[in-house]
Amino acid sequence: MAFYKALFNLVFAFFLVVSLEGIARKIVARVQRRIGPPWYQNFIDIFKALSKHPFSNGWIFDFGVIMALGGSIATAMLMPLGSLKWTPFPNTDNFFVIAYLFTVGALGMAMGMVGSGNPWASIGISRALTQMLGYELPFLVTMSSVIYNYKTASIHQLINLQSDKWNLFSMPLAGIVAFISLIGMMGKKPFDIAIAPAEIASGPMVELSGKYLGLLQIMHDFSLFSEISLFVNIFLGGGSLGWFLVKFVIVWVLAVLISSVLPRFRIEQMLKFYWGVPLGLAFLNALLVLLGWTF
């Protein structure tokens, strides 16, 4: 049973996020007074990329791509979808396990892309890792306070515990911090420092061609799925699969709207921002939770 649920997660994640990415392109286009491509454009992009003959820079390049994809698939398979019924592995959906599983994909991608030998890729990776140091800290501190409050790190239990009231309302500061961190995790503007096409020629992706590009796009989609699901599960928990879908789409659209009007941070600005306001709020929230002042 768990196996089918995990498989469902993958299929669901793929179709959901790829269509949402297409919709995001549409939204951004409308914000910029353009028409934009059709919503299924990203499916076309991925399958076209996959079908082309690529160039490889050696075995570590291949292995890095496989590791990145494998890590993100593993994370996506573990992710609960809004209720216990849609939790593939109820014994293993521990927050810290999921948070650290993410990094396998990141490490694989970093390794493969630096293995391509392109300095742009290395710069992009160094920025991506630095950015991780930025957004993960406020996020983890916030999550610690949530876990401290509920005495559980199991995601499906956290979902159940907020069936009458969302954590977003009982711990608003935590919700805000997690959302800001989420935008950084997703690599949306203003935190698209690692990709920055105009500065470093798409950074990590600079040497990718054909199926490598396609596979890494799929990896990116799975990661987006896990990241947004994590936020939805922890701060907007409860409800059925349908409600989960609605919340997912709302969070996604909100993130896209915010990112479509903002310019890019520089790397130090990003770090100073994350270690300033969100981290401060995260600690404030932790203090409130310690004192028992949750709404």
Add this chain to the structure above:
Amino acid sequence: MSAFLITLLLSSIVVYFLSKASWKVGALLNIAISLFALFYVFTVDVGTTEKIGNFFGQNLVLQWTNVSFYFSLVSLLVIISVMIFSLKWLESQKYKASFNMFLLMVTASSIGVFAAGDLLTLYIFWEIAVLSSLLIVPMGKKGSRKASVQYAVMSAVGTYMFIYGAFLLMQRYGTLRLPEISRHLISDQSMGFKLAIFLLLVAAGVAKSGIFPLHTWLRTAHGKAPDAFSAVLSGQLTKLGSYIFTVSVAVVPSLKIFSDLTVYSGVPLPNYILIILGNISIIIGTLMAIKQDDMKMLIALSSVANGGYILIGLSTVDPLGFEGGMFHILNHALASAVIFMAFAAVVYRTKTTKISEMGGLIHKMPVTFLVYLFSIISLAGIPPMSGFISKWMIYQALVRKGMFITAFVAFFGSIGSFLYVFRPLAGVFLGQLPKKYKDVKEAPFIMLTPMVLLVLLSLFLGVWPFPVLQRIEDIRMDLGITPSFKIVEIDKWLIKGFAGSWDPVVVFSLFMTGFIVAYILYSLFPRPKKVDLLAPHEKEGTPVNIYTGGEFIYNPDLYHFNTRFYAGFERMYEKHPSWEKVLNMFAKFFHDIGEWIHSWFFKPSPSVYTLWMIVTILLVFWVRW
């Protein structure tokens, strides 16, 4: 037990003379003796106590506990691996016989430290361990002599404080036995005395495992020591410090001793001193490691950070935190030993430790690369390697106790560790290969064997940590850290913390599924065309095969990017205060005083010598009468 230890110590001398004849025989004998020690460690019954001597009415006692067993096992694992590794590696060294002898001495004396039942025995074996390791360090590269002096001084600061504490205890209670000390300390009324004893005893551990403020020796000593020995220094000798922490936090139970001081969320206040020191160590170790260009110094500084984790875990005296700290001792030993051995293999082939001088070695040394990769996954605490489990347990303890600032620091160190472990990965192994390493070969088979075995062990413990966790729970029960039932539910393959559980087997199978699915997807689509990553100079007249904005570049320079990898981040703390500078200031101060005294009293002229001789003789006479 005493016969065993004495045999081990004496056989080191035999090994020396045998190694003079043939260093290989000496090294083989080393391995044989250590394997015997490993076998012996398993046969000793827990609870065996043995009197080995008498010192001013004090019995020197050896006492075998679960803690001794665990620490000895970790030590022997690391040391035997390094011994196998050096069967080949040693041929690049100058002082083979002394290396063999001192390595065996380190083994013997470390087991002695772990088996000691009183503070004096502990001190004696401790000093043998320090001395023998101290004498290996200067066999390394240029600057290693200075490093060993620094090591000696830092270590001495710790051990002198330790022995002072021990003598204070002896003066007050007339005993040095660990169980009696804890009994006396629990009933003692004077808080100041107890606090002083606690801090004095801990000082030795602080110095040895490289905790702030005595962390500065790690960078130079690990960095400059003979390459394979750095693995012992970081993987095994810093664990002596962790042992002292275990003794002073749990064997002599700080929770009971300081129970009348404020206990904030289950942690006695003096332990917070250790936790704060651990925090500072994590931050300093991480930030400094990110900046290093020397790969050995980089991992040495990461040992500072990991020492901080161990210290924090143990000091929480929380069941989960304590067990996490204990398990982290093993995980860090495995990971750092493999990393240093991998570096030793790289240095064996390339003769350099500078990250900026290397690159692309993956094409020449793929196995070394893979063991390094798996070890950094463990060191950075990513599942499915065992390093994750211990870090997870420590996080659980910190979150449960609501220690958010310490949790923040722990997260910082953990994510920062991705940054620094990635530097050697990218700089040494990935990217373009410099021309001078064109003929480099993979490390010899005998060097690869121990590394591969340790990595497999670490992976195995990541999937199946239950045997070790069971041992650690036994230790926790022995030391009486409540609750006295198993808190990590080992049955049903689950690791249960206070907040949620997880199943390492499921996580591992998910991994494998992820990889298999990814591989299937990968192989479904068209085959790639292989493009050479060779530096352009190897194929005259062909352009570089990497994207350069549409320009064709025939430049013979490499495009490998490995200096100042995190320039954007490093800029943020370029002008940070430096503890090393403070210590150097002190060193300079004492040096100057020495010079001044020297210039006054040791003027190279006969008359001054005569003067001082007369003064000395008069002094002697005056004292005599």
